[in-house]
Amino acid sequence: xxxxxxxxxxxxxxxxxxxxxxxxxxxxxxxxxxxxxxxxxxxxxxxxxxxxxxxxxxxxxxxxxxxxxxxxxxxxxxxxxxxxxxxxxxxxxxxxxxxxxxxxxxxxxxxxxxxxxxxxxxxxxxxxxxxxxxxxxxxxxxxxxxxxxxx
Numbered sequence: 001x002x003x004x005x006x007x008x009x010x011x012x013x014x015x016x017x018x019x020x021x022x023x024x025x026x027x028x029x030x031x032x033x034x035x036x037x038x039x040x041x042x043x044x045x046x047x048x049x050x051x052x053x054x055x056x057x058x059x060x061x062x063x064x065x066x067x068x069x070x071x072x073x074x075x076x077x078x079x080x081x082x083x084x085x086x087x088x089x090x091x092x093x094x095x096x097x098x099x100x101x102x103x104x105x106x107x108x109x110x111x112x113x114x115x116x117x118x119x120x121x122x123x124x125x126x127x128x129x130x131x132x133x134x135x136x137x138x139x140x141x142x143x144x145x146x147x148x149x150x151x
Contacts, residue, residue, distance in 0.1 A: 004037050008037065017040065022076045024075075025074075027072065027074065047074070054066060062106040066101065066102075067101060068120065076090075101122070101123050105119045
């Protein structure tokens with residue numbers, strides 16, 4: 001995040017895009033007219049996104065963290081001659097499990113965040129998540145960042 005702020009401070013616009021090989025190549029990108037730092041922007045046209053609970057697989061409300069899933073024409077139909085991997089990555093309705101943890105910014109009608117509604121924030125990888133004894137999920141990136149910023 002620090003590098004993005006430095007570029008913004010000196011007047012260089014950096015736009016994020018997000019995708020994986022399986023999503024040929026992007027599913028979301030920041031708009032130059034609404035370039036919200038910390039997000040990857042909204043999903044592309046004709047692309048659907050949802051966030052699901054890591055344990056139950058059920059959709060969670062906007063603003064809640066979970067596993068990012070995408071569906072759209074650019075999302076692969078399956079891995080070549082690998083049914084097992086395809087079943088692990090795609091559900092029966094065609095939703096692709098990115099393996100990333102993120103959330104969708106809730107829509108607001110007032111305030112500075114009103115334009116950010118519907119944008120996606122990626123916070124880490126699901127398999128890297130540390131589960132504390134309290135049951136709270138912590139991204140190691142947050143711990144590393146706190147350690148780097150500590151004197």
